[in-house]
Amino acid sequence: MSNTSLDPPNPVLHPLEVYKIKSLPPNAYYIPSFLTPTESTTLLSQISKHPWTTLTHRRLQPHPAPLTPSGHLLTTKSLPEFLVTPVVDRILSLSFTSSSISSSSTSESNNSDTKNIGTKTTEGIFTKSPHSRPNHVLINEYPPGTGIPPHEDGGAYFPVVCTVSLGAHIILQVTPKKKMVIDHNNNNSSKEGEDGENGSSETITDDNNDNNKNDDNDNIQTTVYKIFQEPNSLLITTDDIYTEHLHGIEAVKVDEGLTDQMVANWELLSEETRRRIVEGGGKVEREEVRISLTYRDVLKVKDAGKLFGGRALGRR
Template sequence: VADVCEVHHELRQFVVKEAPPTVFYIPDFISEEEEAYLLQQVYQSPRTKWTQLSGRRLQNWGGLPHPKGMLAEKIPDWLEKYCERISSLGAFSGKTANHVLVNEYKQGEGIMPHEDGPLYHPTVTTISLGSHTLLDFYRPISSQGAAGPQTEESRYLLSLLLKPRSLLILQDEMYQHLLHGIQPCSQDTLTDRVVNLSSAGALPGETLPRGTRVSLTIRHVPKVMKAKLILGRK
């Protein structure tokens, strides 16, 4: 489990204390100019880089994570800069991020509750561009016979408001034990279950219309294969 002590002292002021361990939420991690530049780079990427999924489309940079190891590809400079910047905060326990997923969510699109799995260092970092979203967290379906049906609603715990230009870092219980997802809706009404309202500069009762959001999910894949190894085995 990542120790908060490993994280750069700069980060500690951004801990969301109302959430289980460990959430860092940094508003305005990047400037409006950087946001515009990153969006421009995302949309200038070759069309072949996009994969269409139900409810969103994405670009994969750095390689395809695989249990045997990721065949690493060079990350373009416009993303590499942010991999290094986030890694320098100690987010990956001294290692450098080597994988970026770019997700585009249009208004009304979302993603089912899921966990990120064992192929990554147990930390996920996300820069939001273009629009806010609410990231919802759920307890996993319990194997002990829980009383009553285990619906998404009954397992729902809390939400985080991710504003454009913010950086979110999830570790420990928030990363390893809880599922996270985004409801497919076109606006969000904020309640007191959104635990980072004050650090996100928002108020309960506010309704925020969603636009198109592009997220940069920046992670470290520990297991990397050298291309020569794979080619040599054919």
């Protein structure tokens, strides 16, 4: 899509290391202003033309189709064009530098910084995924006061999630799986299947799961990492963060206790957002609906046309 003179220019994208959230376990990358305001408005308007699936607490759209219960993508369709341009194109244009490739998919690349960046390479975030690109997008809508309980996305996907946020900020909470406190008020963690895109067995009762607290009975303290996602940003989670952690969003209308120490990606946030948080004394109201688009590569894809073609479609 070409820019008119009124549009802001396309975002300038740096090597992925520049966006690494250094205070998190490997690996997460946060890119503020990944989309321009115009691109984001266009995307929101396209999304509004597609039907929603309604769950108990929120609505979602699976594109190009919901996964089957066994985690297959079974369809003849590919992603619609409005979800590909500009988002997929831009995700695929992101790459690591040669100096960090050996450590980028392992763990200890926390010491890279913008001054220490080598030559840009062609290795991107989906280079090693089976289809070399995302083939599935789950769109979730969160009115203020809604969230998603802690869960993991599971084995149906290559372990990379690229999340575009639109409309409003949200805070993703990331918790190590092993140290997860089982909340005695019934807020247990879940696998994606239970709260997944088909929504068939959604069992959410209360999303207000405060994992920051000490559990007096078990005397266990959990680590909760908070990632502040601004509208128009892209968050990439992969490696340990994907496989060894749960993620969720508290169902609150106001996010509180936000400081430079508590927000893992503080250094990567815009000046404006940091000022808003500081001026609000660490509180930020969720005023608008937030929409997220999670881009992933589903490992098992079956062409429904081939599967059900010929005889199975009734031409016996």
